[in-house]
Amino acid sequence: MAKRNNLLIFILTIGVFGILNTEMGVIGLLPSIADHFDVSISKAGWLVSSFALAVAVSGPILPLLFSGINRKTVMLLVLGVFVLGNIVSIFTSNFTIALVARVIPAFLHPVYCSLAFTVAAASVSKEEAPTAVSKIFIGVSAGMVIGVPIASFIASATFLQMAMVFFAVVNIIVFIATFLFVPSMPVEERLSYGAQLSILTRSVTWLSIAAIILLNSAVLGVYSYLAEYLKTVTNMSLNAISLMLFIYGGANIIGNVVSGKLLANNAIKSILSFPFVLGVVYILLFLFGQFSVPMAIITLIWGILAGIGANMNQYLMMSSAPEAPDFANGLFLSSCNIGTTIGAAVGGLFISEMGTPYVVLVGFLSLLLSFATILLRNYMFKPTRQLSG
Template sequence: MAKRNRLLILILTIGVFGILNTEMGVIGILPSIAEHFDVSITRAGWLVSLFAIAVAVSGPTMPLLFSGMNRKKVMLLVLGVFVAGNVVSIIAPNFTVALIARVVPAIFHPVYCSLAFTAAAASVSKEEASKAVSKVFIGVSAGMVIGVPIASFMASAASLQMAMAFFAVVNMAVIVATLLFVPSMPVEERISYGAQVSVLRRSTTWLSIAAVIFLNGAVFGVYSYLAEYLKTVTTMSSSAVSVVLFIFGGANIIGNVVAGKLLTDRAIQSVVSFPFVLGAAYILLFLFGQFSIPVAVITFIWGIIAGIGGNINQYLMMSSAPDAPDFANGMFISSCNVGTTLGTAAGGLLISGMGTPYVVFVGFLFLVLGFVTILLRNVRAVTQTNLNSL
C-alpha cells in the first residue's frame, strides 16, 4: 500500500509539473512566438495573461463541477485536453488559433491541480496529509521555474515547435502513467454542490482567501521582477541572471520538502511567522542588492521561504473548508492567480514610480496585509471553536 501511494504521488507530481509547465513554459519562448506569428511581444504576452485570467475565473467553479466524478477519469480528461491544446499550438496557422488552444486548457487547469492535492492528501493518514501535498507542490515549483529555461533552450537549440512539443510529451507521458498505474478513484461520499458552496458563508473562508491573495502577492510582486532587479541593481550578466534564477527554482523545491514537516509538526507557528521570515529576506535583499554573492545567497534563502509559502497558502484554504476539499483547492488556485496578478501589477507601478531597487516595498505591503488577515482569521477560528463547544 505504501509503495502504491508513493507511486501515485509521484505521478500526480509529474502531472502537476506538466500542467504548470504548459502554463509558464511559454514565458521563455515569447520572443520566438512573436516572431513566428508576426505579432508584437506585447500581444504574444496574451498567451500568459489570458491563461492566468482563465485559471482565476474557472478556479472556483470547474473543480466544483467535476467533484462528484471518478477522479482518475477526470484527470485523464484534463490531461487529454492539455495534450490536444499542445498539439494545436504546434500546428496553429495563426495567433488567434494558438490563443484559443491556450485558453481552453487553462479552463481545466484548476481541475487537475485541485484533484492532485486532494488525492495526495487522501492517500495517506490525516497526520501525513501535509507531507503528501508538499511533494505534489514540487511539481508546481518545477513547472513554474524549471519549465521556462528548458523551453527557452529547446527553442534556441532546435525550434519553436520542438519546445512546444515538449509540453505535449510530458502531458502524454502522464496520461500513460495514469492509465497504467493510477487505480480507479470513485468519490465514496459525494458532497452536494450546495454543501460545498456553503463554506463561503464562513468568515474564515473569506479571510483565508484574502490571506492567500496577499501572501502570494508578496512573493510574486517581487519575484516577477527578479531578473530585472539582478540586471539593473546587482548589474549581473545575462548568464549570471540565469544561474540565480535556477538557484531560486532549486531552493523553491527544497522549501516544499521543508514545508511538509513544518505544517505537520508546527502548522500555526509556521503560518504566523511566515510574513516575518519573508520580510527579513526582503530587508537583506534591499540592503545588499548591489553585491552579487550576497544576492545569490539571499535568493537561495528566499526561494526556500517562497516554497514554504505556497504550501502555507494551500493549508490556509484547506483548513478553512476541510469538508469541501475539491472546492477549497479550486479556491486556493484561483486566489493564488489573483494574488500573482495584483502583486505583479503593484510591483510594476512601484518600479515605474520609484525605481527597481524599491520593488521589495511591494512585498512588505502585501506581507503586512497578509499578517493582519492571518491574525483576524485565527481569532475568528478560535471564536468559532469556542461557540461550537458550548
C-alpha cells in the same frame, strides 16, 4: 499500499509539472512565437495572460462542477485536452488557433491541480497530508521555474515546434501512466453543490482567501521583477541572471520539502512567523541587493521561503473547508492568481514611481496585512479551531 500511494503521488507530481510547464514554459519562447506567427511581442504575450485569466475565472467553478465524477476519469479528460492543445500548437501556423488551443485547456488547469492536492492528501493519514501535498508542490515549482529555461534551451538548440513537442510529450507520458497505474477513484461521499458553496458563508473562508492573496502578493509581487532587479540594481549579466533564476527555482523545491515537515509538526507557529522571516529577507535584499554574492545567498533563502509559503497558502485554504476539498483547492488556485496579479501591479507602480530597489515595498505592505489577517483568523477561531478552521 505505501508503494502504491507513493506511485500515485509521483504521477500526480509529474502531471502537475506537465500542466504548469505548458502554462509557464511559453514565457521564454515569446520572442520566437512572435517571429513564428508574425505578431508583436505584446500580442504574443496574450498566450500567457489569457491562460492566467482562464485559470483565475475557472478556479472556483470547474473543480466544483467536476467534484462528483470519478477522479481518474477527470484526470484523463484534463490530460487528454492538454495533449490535444499541445499537438494543435505544434502544427498550427495561425495565431488565433494557437491562442484557442491554450485557453481551452487553461480552463481545466484548476480541475487537475485541485484534484492532485485532494487525492495526495486523501491517500495518506491526516498527519501525513501536509507532507504529501508538499510533494505535489514540487511539481508546481518545477513547472513554473524549471520548465521555462528547458523550453527556451530546446527552442534555441532546435526550433520552436520542438519546445511544443516537449510540452506534449510530458503530458502524454502522464496520460499513459494515469491510465495504466492510477486506480479508479469514484467519489464515495459526494457533497451537494449547495453544501460545498456553503463554505463561502464562513468568515474563516474569506479570511483564508484574503491571507492567501496577501501572502502570494508578498512573494510574487517582488519575484515578478527579480530579473529586472538583478539587471538594474545588482548589474548582473544575462547568463548570471539565468543562474540566479535557477537558484531560486531549486530553492523553491527545497522549500516544498521543508514545508511539509513544518506544517505537520507545528502549522500555527510556522504560519504566524512566516511574514517576519520573509520580511527580514526583504530588508537584506534592500540593503545588500547591489552586491552579487550577498544577492545569491538572499535569492537562495528567498526561494526556500517562497516554496514554504506556497504550501502554507494551500494549508490555510484546505484547513478552512476540509469537507469540500475540490472546491477549496479551486478557491486556493484563484486566490493565488489574484494575489500574483495584484502584487505584480503594485510592484510595478512602486518601481515606476520610486525605482527598482523599492519593489520590496509591495512585499512589506503585503506581509504586514497578511500577518494581521492571519492573526485575526487565528484569534477568531480559538481555542479549538485556530488555523485548522
